[in-house]
Amino acid sequence: MMDTKKKPLKQKIRLAPFVTIFIFLVLGIIGITVDEPSRVLEQATQICLSCIGIG
Amino acid sequence: MDLIRKWVQALFFILTNGYWNFPVTKGIYKGPLKIVCSPGLNCYSCPAATTYCPLGSLQQLLAGIRMSIENGQLFFGLYVVGTMGVIGGFVGRMVCGWACPFGLFQELLNKIPSPKFGIWPPLRYIKYGLLLFMVILLPLFALDEFGFGSTWFCKYLCPAGTLEAGLPMLFLQPGLRANIGPLFFNKLFFLFLFIIWAVLASRPFCRTACPLGAFYALFSRIKLVKLRLDPAKCTDCKACHNVCPMGVRFNESPDDMECISCLACSKACKFNAITLEIGGLSITSQPRPSVCQLKKPTQATNTSN
Numbered sequence: 132m133m134d135t136k137k138k139p140l141k142q143k144i145r146l147a148p149f150v151t152i153f154i155f156l157v158l159g160i161i162g163i164t165v166d167e168p169s170r171v172l173e174q175a176t177q178i179c180l181s182c183i184g185i186g
Numbered sequence: 187m188d189l190i191r192k193w194v195q196a197l198f199f200i201l202t203n204g205y206w207n208f209p210v211t212k213g214i215y216k217g218p219l220k221i222v223c224s225p226g227l228n229c230y231s232c233p234a235a236t237t238y239c240p241l242g243s244l245q246q247l248l249a250g251i252r253m254s255i256e257n258g259q260l261f262f263g264l265y266v267v268g269t270m271g272v273i274g275g276f277v278g279r280m281v282c283g284w285a286c287p288f289g290l291f292q293e294l295l296n297k298i299p300s301p302k303f304g305i306w307p308p309l310r311y312i313k314y315g316l317l318l319f320m321v322i323l324l325p326l327f328a329l330d331e332f333g334f335g336s337t338w339f340c341k342y343l344c345p346a347g348t349l350e351a352g353l354p355m356l357f358l359q360p361g362l363r364a365n366i367g368p369l370f371f372n373k374l375f376f377l378f379l380f381i382i383w384a385v386l387a388s389r390p391f392c393r394t395a396c397p398l399g400a401f402y403a404l405f406s407r408i409k410l411v412k413l414r415l416d417p418a419k420c421t422d423c424k425a426c427h428n429v430c431p432m433g434v435r436f437n438e439s440p441d442d443m444e445c446i447s448c449l450a451c452s453k454a455c456k457f458n459a460i461t462l463e464i465g466g467l468s469i470t471s472q473p474r475p476s477v478c479q480l481k482k483p484t485q486a487t488n489t490s491n
Contacts, residue, residue, distance in 0.1 A: 145466040148410035152275035159268025167247070167265035168221050170254075174246045175220040175230040175238035178213070182242060182340040183231050183352040184373035186365040 187449045191284055195293075198226065198285040201236070203350075208233035212358045223269040226286025227398050229340075232350035233358060240270045241321055241398050242340050242347075249325040249335030270401060278409035279402045282392050283431075283446030288346040289392055293431070295384040303387050305433060309394040310444060316343070317397035339397060341369070345377040388431040393444065403443035411464050413447055415440040419459035426451035426460065436460060 162168070180186035202224045205215035214233050224230070224237040231242075247254075247263040254261040273281060282289050296302075320339040329335055340347050352373060356362055383390040392399050406412075415437055426436040429451055432444040436451045437459070452460040452470065462470040 142468065143466050145408075147408040148275055148465055151405065151408050152272055152410065155268045155271025155275055157268070158264045159272060162263070162265025162268055165260040165264070167261050167263075170247065170259070170261050171238055171243050171265060172218070172221045174243060176214070176216040178231045178351075178355065179242070179246070179337065179340070180362070180365065181369070182246075182337045183229065183347045183355065184341070184370040185352060185355065185362050186369075 187453055191448060194284050195286075195290040199287045199290055202226070202228045202287060203232065203234040204236045205234045208354075208358065223266070223273070225273050225281045227288045227344075227346045227396060228286075229344070229347040229351040231347065231355070233354050235350070240266050241344075242337065244270075245321055245325045245335075245337035245340060248322065249337060251326065251335075252329075252333050270398075274402045274405040275409060277411050277447070278405040279399055279443075279445060280409075280411060280447040281402055282389075282396075282399050283448035286392075286398075287350075288396075289389065289446075291349070292380075292384040292389045292391060295381060296388050296431075298385045300385050305387050305390060305393050307433065312394050313396050313400040314403075316395060317400040321397045342372060343376055343395070345373070345380045345391060348373040348377040388433070392446070393432060406443045406445065407441045411447070411462065413440065413445060413449070413452065414461055414463045414468060416459045416461065419457045421457055421459075423456070425454045425456065429454040 205217075208214070214231060215236055217236070219236045220230065220238050222237045223240050223243075224235070227241065228235055228237065228239055229242065230238045244263050244266045247261050247266065251262065277284075316339060320343065324338040325335040327335070328338070348370075352370065356366070380391045380395075413436070420437050422437060424435075424437070426434075430436065430445075431448060431450065432442075432446055434442045434444050434451075436442070436445065447462070449462065452462065461468045
């Protein structure tokens with residue numbers, strides 16, 4: 132069991148999730164600016180036979 | 187709450203597999219929705235898939251990274267990793283419990299009456315190795331004579347791809363059957379292995395081999411929406427141990443990387459010690475049980491872990 136077993140929980144806003152989401156959001160936006168989604172779309176609309184074990 | 191979760195799982199299954207015209211077209215969906223990331227493991231070569239699989243896309247981008255750079259395109263997978271990271275930052279492995287079609291498939295298989303077994307805990311670390319090697323390093327560095335990498339995880343292991351894409355495409359396009367070889371039988375072996383294992387144990391693929399779950403697990407401590415233990419209310423009755431489909435002992439490790447936030451432990455806790463929180467603020471609050479309720483024996487509903 133945890134050492135803090137009998138201490139009541141504090142309601143405190145955590146910043147870490149917001150920072151994490153912001154960092155990955157920035158990464159995603161960089162990806163969009165280099166037009167990566169068009170490449171993803173191109174890949175996702177073609178059947179990759181070797182990827183599914185055929186061919 | 188479990189009923190709500192089942193409905194959410196069904197909703198995500200339909201949303202990510204909503205192209206029902208495939209029996210007519212005999213092919214896959216090619217529309218603009220495929221620019222949207224599937225939060226769970228859902229092969230984009232599945233005839234019904236409407237979204238892209240983050241693992242498949244990431245491997246393809248890394249496998250072709252040299253060719254992209256030669257063409258002046260900076261396709262490093264940032265869009266895909268960014269999307270996965272945003273999902274992970276919000277809910278982490280809650281995706282596995284609420285939005286993954288292959289997770290739902292395993293849960294349904296586990297309802298088949300049979301002897302139930304646990305899973306040896308160290309096997310959980312395999313999926314981190316698969317994420318590192320088969321999804322990142324091998325596609326990036328194991329090149330063919332033309333300088334292309336390969337989608338190692340999809341090609342050699344992914345049972346979701348075999349189930350959702352390989353088998354349906356063979357049915358829809360009989361001409362492809364001539365291409366069946368050792369690669370396909372290897373993948374078929376893994377599919378049947380995990381199907382049989384899922385009947386006998388809870389979510390074996392999620393727990394041992396899913397690289398997407400491994401990626402989301404990295405956010406277990408910092409994700410926005412997570413379960414929280416109130417140590418002051420916990421009596422160490424271990425009711426949460428018995429119901430967890432992932433084998434987590436929640437009151438001993440509240441930030442366990444295996445937790446899929448299915449809320450089974452929250453429901454089982456008679457003392458309201460486990461609540462759902464968003465960004466540090468608790469959002470679920472059950473009424474405190476009466477003394478009579480507390481004296482009732484706790485019934486273990488799942489002993490497979």
